[in-house]
Amino acid sequence: MRPPPLPLAPRPLSGEAVSSWVRRVASRYDILGDHLVRHVLGWRGHVLQRAERLDHCADAALEEALARATRVDCATIQRLRIVRDDGSASCWHRTTPAWCPVCIRGDLAERGEVHERAVWRLGCCVLCPQHRVLLEDACRRCATQAPCWFQCAKGRLELACTVCGRLVASVLEPTRGEDGAFGIWRSLSAKRVVEELQTDLQAALAGSPPGRSWGSIRSATGLTIAVRDLTLCIVLAERLKVEPRIELPEPKPGQTYTPFYQPITTAALPSRTAFGVLASVATVLETLTRGGAGQRLRPNPGTDLMSADSFVAWLPLRQRRLLAQMATGWERPAGDTLRATIAQVEKPAGEQGDRGAFRPAA
Secondary structure, three states, X not given: OOOOOOOOOOOOOOOEOHHHHHHHHHHOOOOOHHHHHHHHOOOOOXXXXXXXXXXXXXXXXXXXXXXXXXXXXHHHHHHOOOOOOEOOOHHHEOOOOOEOHHHHHHHHHHHOOOOOEOHHXXXXXOEOOOOOOEOEOOOOOOOOOOOEEEEEEOOEEEEEEOOOOOEOOXXXXXXXXXXXXXXEEOOHHHHHHHHHHHHHHHHXXXXXXXXXXXXXXXXXXXXHXXXXXXXXXXXXXXXXXXXXXXXXXXXXXXXXXXXXXXXXXXXXXXXXXXXXXXXXXXXXXXXXXXXXXXXEOOOOOOOOEOOHHHHHHHOOHHHHHHHHHHHHHOOOOHHHHHHHHHHHHHHHHOOOOOOOOOOOOO
């Protein structure tokens, strides 16, 4: 038996993530999003993280049930999804929230509750598209830099720390020395190149070609593969602590329940670290074909500038060889150019794996 429509269901907001809208509806009844999903489905079926998967994967049964319960048509729900709906972008979605503090303060002032933007869910988004500030992903009041979660409280959706419980309700000015991110100074030029890359990555995850060529890469698939491979090499070279992401597929009758690991992307990194990684990746791709120097790695005067050559020279031998192997699957001529750069760098280095000028700060 289908449950009757809900007496109270807020409309989706412009740019809101599907999962955020589901949580806002659930908050009107002081229940969790998964509880709302179970209710609209008639208390049948698997519901764990099912609302979260709506951000990157179509679910016709759940979307129809939500449409009936909230009186919001399915087309409106589907338009909230800003990436392809086949699940191919799932590894680019963050497992913990990130947010723009300016947007959060504006939400509270305007509506008395917050909502999560769909673009914040993407690990390729590190700068707020509207305010150009670095997204935050931890409570600044806690010494442990604890994560925060969007949760219901008194019929509204709020963003609160999981440790101290206090609301993220105000903009905190950055402290001195905080402008550095993974050895990359957040200069206007660094922000520019990161903004361009995150915009093109978002378009690529939606299936559209990037707005510009990155190292002669012009296709959506080619750009996502190149950024993913370069990110993996930086993570391995710096020995960054990355929790492996495990996808939990919905169990089906007669099939073995088998979780699987997702590829590592910037979604697995803290926002501040992801900014530096994307700045490095963008610079490598920019200089891959046109040569020359790229972004300054540190704010100190006289510091070397990064290029594709210096990046390759910085990589340890094992990651350098791994990158050369992965580049065979890149879109041409970008992959061929990168492999030629690796071969050229290894000649004077004697293939000893010594690091060159590129040295991000931990």
